């Protein structure tokens with residue numbers, strides 16, 4: 001035991017690369033991790049454990065790992081005693097019901113008496129009960145998509161993200177059961193080692209700053225001096241915008257950090273107010 005905080009990350013799958021990218025943006029220097037199960041961070045008291053995503057909630061619950069990055073879909077299915085510390089905004093996907101192209105599923109009641117293959121029996125059973133439906137479940141740990149073509153199920157209930165897997169298997173999405181994204185979890189009990197709390201709070205602070213930056217942009221533009229009031233009202237800045245004088249005294253430069261999704265809503269109004277040379281830049285890190 002080296003006193004490091006142990007973080008579980010998916011070994012190989014949809015969340016692996018994005019999880020590591022987030023940690024790198026947090027300033028963590030990750031050693032070459034290929035094929036290794038445990039990797040230490042050179043400049044931070046953290047060890048990364050690479051595990052099957054399905055095992056992560058239980059390992060975090062039992063303290064094998066202190067924290068983990070995993071999809072909400074897996075957490076809900078495993079019903080482990082853990083707490084979600086932060087939503088991470090990537091790995092977005094939905095658990096859906098899907099049907100073969102040549103076999104429709106328009107009315108939810110069409111599920112009655114049918115066979116559904118899934119890796120998410122608990123979530124699906126719950127969904128069926130809520131909708132007062134009765135279907136037979138076939139539990140598979142992977143490759144659920146091929147069950148209808150093998151003739152072992154009428155429908156499937158599985159994760160869809162880009163939709164490529166469904167398309168390749170001649171399946172179409174139908175009803176949605178659950179929306180999911182990657183989250184950072186810890187056990188629902190406090191750490192006995194207080195130092196681990198300090199490390200967790202440090203990593204959470206870094207993650208939050210990366211996420212705020214990810215959803216923000218640095219907006220720069222020049223405006224006619226007499227449009228200042230109008231322009232400032234238009235900008236949904238996180239803080240009051242910065243206003244700078246230019247060599248041309250009829251103009252001002254205005255800089256502001258804005259939520260990135262608002263840019264396209266204000267751009268036409270900014271131009272109408274006389275703004276020119278509008279620049280929108282990414283931000284790597286943002287502490288508020």
Ligand code: PRP
Nearest residue numbers: 013014158159160161162163164165166
């Ligand atoms: C899911 C699902 C599909 C794939 C769908 O697996 O089982 O295989 O993602 O993605 P797509 O719509 O982009 O093609 P998941 O990554 O959750 O991992 P698993 O291997 O643990 O089931």
Ligand code: ZN
Nearest residue numbers: 013052053054
């Ligand atoms: Zn899995």
